[in-house]
Amino acid sequence: MSDGAQFAIEHDDGGQGVLALSGPYLVSSIGNIDDALDSIDEPFGRLDLSGVTEIDTVGAWVACRLASRNDAEIVGASDRAQRLIKAVQGAGNDAELRPDRQSVWLRVPEAMGQMVMNGFxxxxxxxxxxxxxxLAVFSLFRHPSRFRGKALVRQLELVGVDALPIIGLMSFLIGIVIAQQGAVQLAAFGAETLxxxxxxxxxxxxxxxxxxxxxxxxxxxxxFAAQIGTMKxxxxxxxxRTIGISPIEALVIPRIIACTFMMIVLGFYxxxxAIVGGAVVGDLMLGIPFWTFLERIKExxxxxxxxxxxxxxxxxxxIVALAGCYNGMQVAGNSEEVGLRTTMAVVSAIFAVIVLDAFFAVFFTEIGWG
Structure with a gap:
């Protein structure tokens, strides 16, 4: 006979069904028969625990669940089993595990309203x-000795100098792609030189x-977002702030100045x-000499x-610096917020840059620089 938890359906003298449990009903042993207990479909009026050798809270909860499901009476319980069953019965809760879901006509307006409020x-x-x-900029104008020049130089290096290789490679490849694809399309009109x-x-x-x-x-x-967020x-x-140093002056202003200035350098670079990449394609594919391509650019x-x-x-x-620093300063709570705010900084910056680029395109066209 197995030493684990067991059960059997019996009948008393009156023919009434009795579910007899036996063996240890512990969290370590009850898992083997839990599915079998749930699949019992024969009705019974009593739950006999006289054969249970050991019982813990999980075993008491299983007994209570079986008894309540069949409206059965628990008999033969030891003193320990009675105490545990009483404790488990007092801790019962009839609340739904999941609240009723609202209809779509309520959920959608509520979600939209929440998005609007979050936007504001x-x-x-x-x-x-x-x-x-x-305010921090005006304060630094009044007290220029507080400006952190070394922090600015460090950010200029991180934002600009360290980015030269990756931006150079990206731009070179973009120039190659533009020239190659443009030449293929212009060849249909015999205008490869364009x-x-x-x-x-x-x-x-x-x-x-x-x-x-x-x-x-x-x-x-x-x-920016990750560094400032981690510091938060x-x-x-x-x-x-406690020792009298403004985080905006010490952390934000140097990053904004560095990113704003270095974008001019990096953009021109x-x-x-990219033009050099296009000249390479012109020399290799179109028969336009490299230096001739560059001279033609000026014309x-x-x-x-x-x-x-x-x-x-x-x-x-x-825009990029403001998005990164702002989201970094909004970090609060836990480390997950750092990742969330970092993602928001990148997404919001790219979105704002593309929107502004569209406005610039319209503006420069209107003033005759189209």
């Missing part, structure tokens, strides 16, 4: 953060600065490298295309 709360937070930044115009104008006006901003958002914007969790930001690309890119670059850098 986010706008309020952004405006408040911008106010803090502006590939120079295509590469020069699209890189200087749009893709050079735009792709650089997206790369900086993913690289430096996320780093470890209470370093609170410690700075990316455009130049076919108007100077205002360069100014369009240089004007957009610092604005994009400012």
């Amino acid at each position: 709360a986010g706008m309020k937070g952004v405006v408040g953060f911008l106010g803090q930044v502006i 590939t120079v115009n295509l590469v020069g104008r699209i890189t200087l006006r749009e893709l050079g600065v735009l792709m650089t901003a997206i790369m900086v958002a993913g690289r430096s914007g996320s780093a 969790l470890t209470e370093e930001v609170d410690a700075m 990316a455009s130049v490298v 076919v690309v108007p100077i205002y295309d360069l100014w369009v890119g240089l004007i957009k670059a610092p604005v994009f850098g400012l």
Whole structure:
């Protein structure tokens, strides 16, 4: 006979069914027969525990569940079993495990309303953060000795110098793709030489600065959010406030200045490298000598295309830095918030950059720089 928990259906003298439990009814032994107990479909009026050698809270809960399901009386329980059964019965709860789900006509408006409220709360937070930044800038003008020059130089290195290899490679490949695909399409009209115009104008006006901003958002914007967010969790930001150091002046302002300035440099650098990539394709595929391609760029690309890119670059850098620093300062609670805010910083920065790029395109077209 097995030493584990067992059960059997018996009948008393009156023919009434009796479920007799035997053996140890413990959390370690009851799992083997739990499914079998649930599948009992024969009715019984009594639950006999006289054969149970050991019992714990789980065993008492199983006995109570079986008795309540069949409206049966528990008999033959030891003193320990009676105490556990009484405790388990007192802890019962008839509440639903899951609340009733509202209809779609209520859930959708409620979700939309929550999104609107969250949007207004986010706008309020952004405006408040911008106010803090502006006040910190004026404060540094009044007290220039508080400006952290070493922190600015460090951020210039992290945002700009360290990003040169990856942005250069990305821009070079983008120039190759634009030139190759443009040449294939223009060949249908016998206008392969216009590939120079295509590469020069699209890189200087749009893709050079735009792709650089997206790369900086993913690289430096996320780093800003993660660094400041981690400092918030470890209470370093609170410690700075305690000793009289403004976190905005010490952490945010150097990052904003570095990202804004370096976006100009990186955007111009990316455009130049993309043009070089296009010149390589022109030399290898179109028969346009490398230096001739570059000389032709000066003739076919108007100077205002360069100014369009240089004007957009610092604005994009400012947006990326503000998104990263703002989301970093909003971190609170636990380490999961750091990952969430880092993701929000990158997504919001890229979205804002693309929207602003669309507005810039319309604006420059209206003023005759289209």
